[in-house]
Amino acid sequence: MKEQIIVMGGGIIGLSCALELQRRGYQAVVVETQRCGGQASGAAAGMLAPYSENVEGPDAFFQLCRDSLLLYPQWQQTVRELSGLSFEYTDSGSLYVAYHAADLLALEGRLLWQRTHGSTGEIIEGSALRQMEPLLTKEAIAALYTPEESHIYAPHYVSALERACVGLGVHIFDSLERLEILKWQETAVVRAADGRTFEGDQLLVCSGAWAQHLAETFHMHIPVYPIRGQICAYEAAAKPVKHMVFCNQGYLVGKANGTLVCGASEDVAGYDTTVTDKGIGRLRNWNKQLFPFLSQQTPFHSWAGLRPATQDGFPLIGPAPDTNRVVLAVGHYRNGILLSPATALLAADLIANKQQQAYGGAFAADRFN
Ligand SMILES: Cc1cc2nc3c(=O)[nH]c(=O)nc-3n(C[C@H](O)[C@H](O)[C@H](O)COP(=O)(O)OP(=O)(O)OC[C@H]3O[C@@H](n4cnc5c(N)ncnc54)[C@H](O)[C@@H]3O)c2cc1C
Known part of the structure; x- marks a missing residue:
């Protein structure tokens, strides 16, 4: 049986991660409290601009932004083909x-x-x-x-991404209103407001600006605002x-x-x-x-x-401490549209193997603990 990954959040980060996980042979299940793409991702200007957005110097964040820009031509073409939808x-x-x-x-x-x-x-x-x-x-x-530097039309792109996910077999459940994490250490179980439960082998948290609410659950600092x-x-x-x-x-x-x-x-x-x-x-x-x-x-x-x-301007892309069941991919601030392909690859690597080596560990999710 395929390993099942519960992806919390259906913005561009959650959907991109789900797409990549499904491509690698996992069963991705996206659970979204509202509407996929209905928050920051659908509101964005869609700029893919690592050079204009990074003015100080070539730090790890710039490297991640640039790597993601280089992934975009092929990545967006895959979304286009899988979805059958067009977008700018x-x-x-x-x-x-x-x-x-x-x-x-x-x-x-x-x-x-x-x-x-x-x-x-x-x-x-x-x-x-x-x-x-x-x-x-x-x-x-x-x-x-x-x-x-280039740009996409973000609302159309996110719709195409959602369609591409469904086409590949990702299960998407939206409008769940509220999600409660029941288990996350031996297995992953979340319960929606209507009582439905979703069970998986691992949990990938992609809940954008709402991620801080999970700090107590995972006993870690998640300074995302x-x-x-x-x-x-x-x-x-x-x-x-x-x-x-x-x-x-x-x-x-x-x-x-x-x-x-x-x-x-x-x-x-x-x-x-x-x-x-x-x-x-x-x-x-x-x-x-x-x-x-x-x-x-x-x-x-x-x-x-x-x-x-986030507190230091870098996203949190890495495992939660003291468990091998939870990975976070949150805190992309001004550049989540740009960073979505690189984040999807990193998060999928982390789901497979919890070693945090890429970019010298600069995005480790537990760095504030
Ligand atoms: C005005 C504006 C312009 C921008 N322009 C650009 C740009 O030009 N280029 C660029 O790269 N970036 C841009 N950004 C930034 C970019 O939009 C974000 O970095 C990116 O959308 C973050 O994606 P996300 O999936 O993490 O968050 P979101 O899109 O906010 O998705 C998070 C999802 O999680 C859901 N959720 C919350 N709590 C839970 C829970 N407990 N369980 C399940 N689901 C939950 C939410 O409903 C939401 O749908 C812009 C942002 C804004 C606001």
Whole structure:
């Protein structure tokens, strides 16, 4: 009989792990309290941007991000084929904009180390920058162009991932409302609010910003907290933005459906996913500084999601202490869409063999104990 793995949480991390486990011959069972993809994963801008998101240096987190980016072309193709669904995946490249000479110096410093780690980026200035992004503000003096970065349309991608999982034979149970862990040491048993129980050989925890609630159960520190990201979209079909455009306030991404997605705030608001006038107002203010044509426009849609932040900024991908039945894959904060393929491979390796050797143990789940 196949070894059965209970995957708690049907966001992009849980679904990606389930897909990989099923491919490796396990029976994955996803149990989701709400709707698969209904939380952070469905709210994301979908950027796959390890270089723009990692400005300090090539630490283990950057390495994981970059490894995951390299997995994406093949990984998303597998999801496309298994699901039979289409979704946007665009190799747009990115521009990280500088307004002042001091910003430019920082971009040049970043480019130096990034070029030794797979980037073919360059600094673009003056008329060359206007040619690449004609509607960008004239206040921008230069930008760091990183051709390697891409983006997907996250809500469609997560739906395709769910369909791919089902097609491969993953069992998915959603809308379970509440899940209680009854056993996790000799075997894994969880019970839903309606009394149904799910039994497996191992438990893989992928409950995103909600993971901290399991700390007491597993007798470990799980410092994962929700950080709300408010985000909005403009109808911008007539005025395309070709690249992902970053500045130190946030980013804009032009999607193939003609919308321009602009994000995102980082607020501490507990598990509240409402959008505030202040939050969206701040986005609108710097959006129009970056792209003056946006001062004539109002976002047609705004929403928010809860990023799973951790105390040290690194995700927790590893076994829980004192058991060989529980693995965690949580805390992907701003980069869970990007990190999903690499996390799935790591988590599946850990389910097979609890040794935490990859990336020098930087993501060990028990590192806060
Ligand atoms: C506005 C915004 C923009 C973003 N943009 C990007 C981006 O451009 N690129 C990028 O890489 N990342 C981005 N992110 C981050 C990314 O969305 C997250 O890192 C990622 O979605 C985390 O995935 P997850 O599966 O861990 O969490 P989630 O998608 O939140 O999934 C966790 C799931 O677990 C379920 N759950 C909770 N408790 C339990 C339980 N006890 N049992 C079972 N299920 C449970 C929840 O209902 C939820 O469905 C963005 C996030 C936000 C909010």
